Amino acid sequence: MLQGNAIIGQSGGPTSVINASLAGIIEAARDPRAGAPAAIGRTLGMRFGIEGFLQGNVIDLGAEDPATIAALRATPSSALGSCRHKLQEADFPKILEMLRKFNIRYCFLIGGNDTMDTIHRVERYCRAQGYDLIGVGVPKTVDNDLCGTDHTPGFGSAGRYVALSVKQAGMLARDMKRVDQFVVFQTVGRSAGWLPSAAALAKVAEDDAPHIILLPERAFDQDRFLADVERCHDRYGWCSIVCGEGVCYADGTPISASRMTDKFSNVEFGAMGGTSAAMMLHRMIHAAFGWRGEFQVCESLQMCAADRACSGDVEEAHACGRRAVELAVAGTSGVMVGIVRDSSEPYRWSLGAAPLAEVALGAKPMPDNFINAQGNFVTPECIAYLKPLIGPLPNYVRLAGAVVN
Amino acid sequence: MLQGNAIIGQSGGPTSVINASLAGIIEAARDPRAGAPAAIGRTLGMRFGIEGFLQGNVIDLGAEDPATIAALRATPSSALGSCRHKLQEADFPKILEMLRKFNIRYCFLIGGNDTMDTIHRVERYCRAQGYDLIGVGVPKTVDNDLCGTDHTPGFGSAGRYVALSVKQAGMLARDMKRVDQFVVFQTVGRSAGWLPSAAALAKVAEDDAPHIILLPERAFDQDRFLADVERCHDRYGWCSIVCGEGVCYADGTPISASRMTDKFSNVEFGAMGGTSAAMMLHRMIHAAFGWRGEFQVCESLQMCAADRACSGDVEEAHACGRRAVELAVAGTSGVMVGIVRDSSEPYRWSLGAAPLAEVALGAKPMPDNFINAQGNFVTPECIAYLKPLIGPLPNYVRLAGAVVN
Numbered sequence: 001m002l003q004g005n006a007i008i009g010q011s012g013g014p015t016s017v018i019n020a021s022l023a024g025i026i027e028a029a030r031d032p033r034a035g036a037p038a039a040i041g042r043t044l045g046m047r048f049g050i051e052g053f054l055q056g057n058v059i060d061l062g063a064e065d066p067a068t069i070a071a072l073r074a075t076p077s078s079a080l081g082s083c084r085h086k087l088q089e090a091d092f093p094k095i096l097e098m099l100r101k102f103n104i105r106y107c108f109l110i111g112g113n114d115t116m117d118t119i120h121r122v123e124r125y126c127r128a129q130g131y132d133l134i135g136v137g138v139p140k141t142v143d144n145d146l147c148g149t150d151h152t153p154g155f156g157s158a159g160r161y162v163a164l165s166v167k168q169a170g171m172l173a174r175d176m177k178r179v180d181q182f183v184v185f186q187t188v189g190r191s192a193g194w195l196p197s198a199a200a201l202a203k204v205a206e207d208d209a210p211h212i213i214l215l216p217e218r219a220f221d222q223d224r225f226l227a228d229v230e231r232c233h234d235r236y237g238w239c240s241i242v243c244g245e246g247v248c249y250a251d252g253t254p255i256s257a258s259r260m261t262d263k264f265s266n267v268e269f270g271a272m273g274g275t276s277a278a279m280m281l282h283r284m285i286h287a288a289f290g291w292r293g294e295f296q297v298c299e300s301l302q303m304c305a306a307d308r309a310c311s312g313d314v315e316e317a318h319a320c321g322r323r324a325v326e327l328a329v330a331g332t333s334g335v336m337v338g339i340v341r342d343s344s345e346p347y348r349w350s351l352g353a354a355p356l357a358e359v360a361l362g363a364k365p366m367p368d369n370f371i372n373a374q375g376n377f378v379t380p381e382c383i384a385y386l387k388p389l390i391g392p393l394p395n396y397v398r399l400a401g402a403v404v405n
Numbered sequence: 406m407l408q409g410n411a412i413i414g415q416s417g418g419p420t421s422v423i424n425a426s427l428a429g430i431i432e433a434a435r436d437p438r439a440g441a442p443a444a445i446g447r448t449l450g451m452r453f454g455i456e457g458f459l460q461g462n463v464i465d466l467g468a469e470d471p472a473t474i475a476a477l478r479a480t481p482s483s484a485l486g487s488c489r490h491k492l493q494e495a496d497f498p499k500i501l502e503m504l505r506k507f508n509i510r511y512c513f514l515i516g517g518n519d520t521m522d523t524i525h526r527v528e529r530y531c532r533a534q535g536y537d538l539i540g541v542g543v544p545k546t547v548d549n550d551l552c553g554t555d556h557t558p559g560f561g562s563a564g565r566y567v568a569l570s571v572k573q574a575g576m577l578a579r580d581m582k583r584v585d586q587f588v589v590f591q592t593v594g595r596s597a598g599w600l601p602s603a604a605a606l607a608k609v610a611e612d613d614a615p616h617i618i619l620l621p622e623r624a625f626d627q628d629r630f631l632a633d634v635e636r637c638h639d640r641y642g643w644c645s646i647v648c649g650e651g652v653c654y655a656d657g658t659p660i661s662a663s664r665m666t667d668k669f670s671n672v673e674f675g676a677m678g679g680t681s682a683a684m685m686l687h688r689m690i691h692a693a694f695g696w697r698g699e700f701q702v703c704e705s706l707q708m709c710a711a712d713r714a715c716s717g718d719v720e721e722a723h724a725c726g727r728r729a730v731e732l733a734v735a736g737t738s739g740v741m742v743g744i745v746r747d748s749s750e751p752y753r754w755s756l757g758a759a760p761l762a763e764v765a766l767g768a769k770p771m772p773d774n775f776i777n778a779q780g781n782f783v784t785p786e787c788i789a790y791l792k793p794l795i796g797p798l799p800n801y802v803r804l805a806g807a808v809v810n
Contacts, residue, residue, distance in 0.1 A: 010580075013581070014577055014580060014581070042809075044809055045804070045806075047806065048583050051583060052583075056810075058808070058809045059804065059806040059807055059808055059809060060807040060808075060809045061804075063805065063807040064804055064805055064807075065805070068802045068803075068804065068805070071800070071801075071802040072802060074799065074801070075576075075801040075802050076573050076576060076577070076801065077573070077576035077577045077579070077580045077581075078577075078580040078581070079580070079802075079803070079804050080580075080804070081580050081582075081583070082580050082581055082583070082584070083583045083584065084583075084584045102809065164710070164712060165706050165710075168481050168482070168706065168709040168710055168711065168712075169705055169706055169709060171480075171481060171482035171709065172419055172481070172482045172483075172705050172708065172709040173705075174482070174486075175415075175419060175482045175483040175484070175485075175486050175487050176418070176419070176482075176483070176487055176705075177486075178453050178454075178456060178457075178486070178487070178488045178489075179487070179488065179489045183705070275684070279680070279684075294704045294705060295702070295704070296702065296703055296704050296705075296706055297700070297701065297702045298701055298703055298706070299699045299700070299701050300574055300577050300578075300581075300588070300699060300701075301570050301573065301574055301701055301703070303577065304573040304574060304576065304577045305569070305570075305573055306573065306799065306801070307569060307573075307713065307799060308712065394479065394711065394712060395476070396476075396479070396480040396481065396711070397473045397476040397477060397480050397484075398484070399450070399464065399466075399469055399473065399484050399485070400468065400469055400470070400473070401450075401452070401464045402464055402465040402468040402469075403463070403464055403465075404447075404449055404463045404464060404465045404507065405461075
């Protein structure tokens with residue numbers, strides 16, 4: 001059994017439950033039942049991910065109050081600090097130097113694609129240099145676009161934030177349709193449509209929001225979109241639209257880059273200039289029909305709303321952290337913990353492991369059978385997949401409204 | 406005792422608890438203890454406010470399942486439908502015709518300033534025409550800018566949405582400061598700064614969000630603002646800014662109207678073109694410092710997030726509805742129910758009543774002693790006022806972070 005210290009890092013954008021995974025790793029590393037104390041000496045933390053580690057920014061997680069560690073389960077954001085550092089060749093000798101300096105033999109990184117690629121490359125480099133290091137990844141991303149797992153911890157809670165928001169704002173739009181005629185809600189997620197799809201769970205009755213879901217997996221066609229909006233407006237008197245931030249035209253241009261008029265400069269008006277897909281859709285609808293409406297851009301709020309976290313998501317995130325330690329002390333390296341769906345109804349899950357090399361390959365888009373033929377909503381198969389992850393939404397009532405003449 | 410039917414209407418933008426007031430009115434109108442059944446025959450509802458009523462759009466609330474009425478307490482948005490109709494002279498005879506047609510002697514409107522003005526004018530017109538009508542208003546607005554009440558039902562819950570959002574997004578920004586350096590959160594509320602102020606409750610430690618609060622009560626000065634942002638960034642490595650949507654330059658121009666460059670047309674880029682104060686602040690900061698950051702525009706989401714409603718707010722909204730009926734059947738007309746704060750610590754409240762004529766006069770801005778001398782944050786007096794309305798926020802933890810060398 002390899003003996004030495006362990007280090008934990010968090011990377012990329014956070015989720016509401018990323019600290020539950022952190023707590024799971026720390027607790028398992030202290031837990032004799034997991035067999036960890038025989039292998040793992042000190043449990044250290046990287047401040048600001050691999051970027052901080054390269055600068056020797058390391059803290060002692062063993063010195064933390066156990067009550068703090070337990071409270072991490074309900075604390076959003078990345079308690080260790082995060083980064084988005086893409087490893088350069090020159091980083092590897094420096095990383096090895098730090099691993100040696102702190103006698104680290106176990107490395108746990110909680111993150112998405114890029115993070116899994118980081119562990120994979122560090123582990124491979126160390127092996128080539130004759131330094132024994134066990135590296136295990138713990139999945140995390142609200143985007144749900146990681147291969148090697150049925151879904152990612154963090155997605156369910158963010159999806160719940162989206163579904164709740166669209167449901168509540170849809171009721172408001174319905175009741176205010178004499179004033180405003182449409183509402184556009186934008187989700188994060190550049191390349192995959194999992195988060196906008198989660199909004200579909202808000203719909204119970206046919207006229208409930210959302211009416212239209214725009215996914216990055218399908219090219220945006222302005223004429224078709226406006227025809228869809230008009231049809232919903234004719235039918236309901238208002239229209240609810242949900243769009244992924246990364247929705248693009250057929251030529252690959254994001255809709256968040258203005259194409260409305262040449263009076264606007266794309267350079268200033270791109271991502272750095274602060275614009276959004278929802279704002280562009282709002283402008284299109286207003287220009288076409290003259291209606292009043294609003295756009296909602298919550299950005300990272302959907303990644304950190306711990307008060308809206310799904311209890312199942314918290315539990316899975318914590319279990320993934322624990323399992324990473326169990327795998328590592330059993331000598332397994334180069335894998336990411338994955339969640340296996342054993343059954344959707346009733347929902348049952350277990351844990352597996354996927355080779356990092358496979359996980360790091362690329363983002364997982366939504367499968368074709370989850371998107372309807374018109375490309376403007378999701379299918380019942382998609383809803384069946386999402387339902388246990390998002391959990392039940394509140395049962396709001398509607399008046400019967402018996403007309404008096 | 407005046408005998409006849411009662412009608413209830415909801416008006417203006419909704420809140421998370423506006424239906425709790427509706428439930429309070431309906432339940433009190435059925436409650437023998439309130440003495441109402443002797444006075445009130447049928448309880449009717451206006452669909453889409455006074456605008457729907459003018460068209461004879463009336464429903465029978467007495468026919469609703471009591472379980473539905475009870476569930477209204479937790480159902481956001483305006484269950485009756487709402488409007489923003491400003492009464493015209495020509496409307497009054499039509500309204501009287503409808504009142505006669507449905508034998509309405511009791512009129513309850515739940516709303517803000519304009520709504521109180523509506524009841525006031527309708528009641529006065531009826532009196533002049535010799536038609537006995539008792540009109541009582543129930544306060545409602547997330548903006549908290551109504552005179553005649555310590556605070557408005559709906560404000561606490563919206564303020565909680567704001568405080569939770571700013572707290573969670575602030576933790577995220579702190580942990581992601583190696584990637585993004587600032588976050589701008591925009592609240593609704595055109596003329597009063599109550600909602601942006603509510604964000605101050607998110608701050609526990611000195612470096613916690615928010616760092617800067619921009620209020621419509623103070624003129625915006627770009628140079629001073631950018632100096633504040635830079636100072637926060639120097640101190641913390643990131644900056645959290647909260648702004649009310651209606652913040653204006655000294656000359657009265659809203660900051661949401663672009664003044665950055667003449668390449669942008671103010672006409673298209675105004676409210677109808679879909680822009681926002683937060684986006685403009687984002688652009689300013691990026692232009693001045695080159696930092697990455699994000700802006701968050703939740704719009705009406707903060708008016709309808711019933712899952713984040715404060716239980717005290719729900720209770721007060723419901724009690725205001727009940728009291729309106731009690732006042733009306735006791736013969737009181739031309740008033741709005743108001744909440745009286747008997748004590749802040751511990752928080753104790755009771756109900757009062759204010760003449761509609763006074764309430765309808767105008768919006769209530771924040772008092773000067775609630776805003777700091779620099780005009781970029783609120784004072785301890787303001788926080789003491791807000792605290793019992795917003796309620797305690799979650800206790801998120803922070804790692805002690807003992808450095809290992």
